[in-house]
Amino acid sequence: MSLLQVQHLSRSFGGVRALDDVSFALPAGQLLALIGPNGAGKSTCFNIINGQLRPDGGAVLLEGEDIAGMAARKIWRRGVGRTFQVSAAFHSMTVLENVQAALLSHHRKLSQLWRPASAYFRDEAMQLLEQVGMAGQAQRACAVLAYGDIKRVELAMALSNAPRLLLMDEPTAGMAAHERNELMALTRRLVNERGISVLFTEHSMDxxxxxxxxxxxxxRGKLIAAGDAQAVRNDPLVREVYFGSGNTFETAREERA
Structure with missing residues (x-):
């Protein structure tokens, strides 16, 4: 059985059909990319899986349990982590403190602090930072970090609840080419080591x-293609809908460089 199963998901906003009978599955230990032009329904799909939106119909099964419509905090408790396109780190706090804050939430200690928050889960936070290559910058404020390093901190925060499923919304947005590949190679390594599943949206075709x-x-809210890179690259409908007549993935990559 797949870790995540999205079944006949639908959601409308007024007269706009943001998702229209969308179904797909994500096995454990796999990276699944969700792509499409602006307005395709990617963010709506993410926000339903994450609990920020309720669907009009359909189901979101996490290891067989329907989590559609659950509050985001309950979905987090069930082992779903998320990174966001816009930085969600506290820039006035240090790298270490950001990860400690995520661990405090995971361990339900936010309302039971009898000593400074910085004293809790320090070793566990350092282990997470080690995994994402940020242990050496643990005492630096996030405000002074390079953008790619902030993304690594957010990844450590997302791993604080030992997720089975990780949702990554535009994880490499704003990054240089070498930073994009480094972050995704890191994500691949964590997937292999932890056996988690990753669903990510991305505009960079490379x-x-x-x-x-x-x-x-x-x-336009519909699932029009699914498969490996070669199958999707060669799909005529994808070429037409995603890039327009006469355009190709290769041309799009050059335009985005």
Whole structure:
């Protein structure tokens, strides 16, 4: 059985059908890319899986349990982590303190502090920072970090609840090419070591084709293609809907460089 099963998901906003009968599955230990043009329904799909939106219909099964409509905090407790396109780190806090704050939430200690928060889960936080290559910057304020390093801190925070499923929304947005590949290579290593599943959205096709095990494509709320990189790259409907007539993935990569 797949770790995540999305079944016949639908969601409308007024007269706009953001998701229209979308179904897909994600096995354990796999990186699945969710791509599509602006307005395709990617964020809506993410926000339903994460508990920030309720679907109008359909189910989101996490190891067989329907989590659709649950509060985001309850989904977090069930082992779903998330990183965001816009930085969610506290820039006035140190790298270490950001990860400690995530661990305090995971261990339900936020309302039971009898000593300074910085004294809790220090070793556990340092282990997470070691995994993402940020232990050497633990005492630096996030405000002074390079953008790629902030993304690594957010990844450590997302790993604080030992997730079975990790949702990554535009994880490499704003990064240089070498930073994009380094972050996704790190994500691949963590997937292999932890056996977790990753669902990520991404506009950089070089990242998608280089790192995703499978790719699913949305357009106007509908799932129009699914498969490995080669199958999606060669799909005529994907070329037409995603890039427009006469355009190709290779041309799009050049335009985005």
């Amino acid at each position: 990242v998608v084709f280089a790192h995703a095990d499978r790719i699913i494509v949305l357009a």
